[in-house]
Amino acid sequence: MRSWLALPGLANAAAKHFYNSLVASRFYAPDAREEGELVALPTDEAQHLIRVLRLSTGASVRVFNGRGDEFVATVEKTTKDEACVLVGTRRHAAREANVAVTLAQAVLKGDKMDDVVRDAVMMGVAAIQPVITTRTEVSLATLERARKRERWERIAIASTKQCGRAVVPRILEPVTFDALAPTLAPLTLRATVLMFAEPGVSRDVLPLGALDLKPSPEATIIIGPEGGWTPEEVQAGLQACRVVTLGGRTLRADVMAVVALSALFTTWKEF
């Protein structure tokens, strides 16, 4: 439990050291594969190492390759913008969830979607599928123009660094709900597929606790925008997969993913 990105001005030096040792010195090094390699860090990571943490040759760090491997490493060379590390012994990263969960999240307004990406990565999702629904206020073209997918990928890497995972979840190409919906019924053959809706949206919607959910290797959870699903979208969901609610209260759209992931990971004994 600690703050994200900014170094908290901790009450004592020991805590600060603990924080640095655990969080600040992990770097994303996608080229790291095995001990003994000399690998260059991506530009963002090199700048974090050189300019923010002011580390130099000989510093001991950790690197993870985003595919589950984590290593001790030593800074071997730094220039103004580049950093190379010597990959050392392999070490354990935070355990990945047994169920590979894809979060299909309706794109939220402003920087709310950034927060959802950050939190979903921390919670342990395997992938995030941005979705444009009827009541989403941006278009696929706007997301493309604003290079939102690249932005979310950077946020996913930053959150992976913070939470101790060695796997960077994939940010999938945004799709419309109309394009996603026909893929859901086939997906249910191998994955748990759940669409989360507000209480009272339809009589056919069940509370999550009413389902007998066994862990499956894969799961997809689908979460709507601030304005909720349209009745047509709920109908499409009911025909393709299970539509569920979480309690009788109206939950904020930007917190729903964390609530749903916590509920599912509890149900599947991941916690």
Place this chain on the structure above:
Amino acid sequence: MRSWLALPGLANAAAKHFYNSLVASRFYAPDAREEGELVALPTDEAQHLIRVLRLSTGASVRVFNGRGDEFVATVEKTTKDEACVLVGTRRHAAREANVAVTLAQAVLKGDKMDDVVRDAVMMGVAAIQPVITTRTEVSLATLERARKRERWERIAIASTKQCGRAVVPRILEPVTFDALAPTLAPLTLRATVLMFAEPGVSRDVLPLGALDLKPSPEATIIIGPEGGWTPEEVQAGLQACRVVTLGGRTLRADVMAVVALSALFTTWKEF
């Protein structure tokens, strides 16, 4: 699922109407007790009714008294700053949780604590106990001077309006962890008491899923600050109650309460 406080510019008029009908027209009227009464709204609520929503005499609204009662009501009189409503028939509010959970939350920095109060109310807590720990960066005196408790009470009311509850959770007087700790062991006689800690903080800390948690009428969950618990605080927790972790990943302090509440409500079949 929808945004909080600000009216979202929804994609269509029907959605906007749906939003208004469900959320915007609920008012906190602590004096409402039964049908037929004429009650004045508190100043904040009256201003929301008059200036933000621009409702006038004859408008149909809903009121809740913060203690679980909700009614249909009619605006009877408005002046520049005051609004009176005629209390109508009783109606169902969102169901309260069967377990009355007190969230003992270390005060977080900046407006993070505001977000935790807002989200914990939405999740369904019965009370929030702000706690000053060793690594909390503010003092009781600072909280008092900044009138933080009054601020959190206003946030609790606003969140109650949004999420559909008719019970406004209490914001308790902030205490230090040192003052709270000795009350925990006696509390375990009647309540489930769980302190949440980071993974790896002590060998005696168990994953939440390892406990066989039966629902009790009351529960208290204790959540630390950005910098984490000190080893002494973890020891005090281990002696007084159960100290647990949620998964192997490091969770952000400001999301921990929502994750823990979702996990417990799932375990207790509240969802």
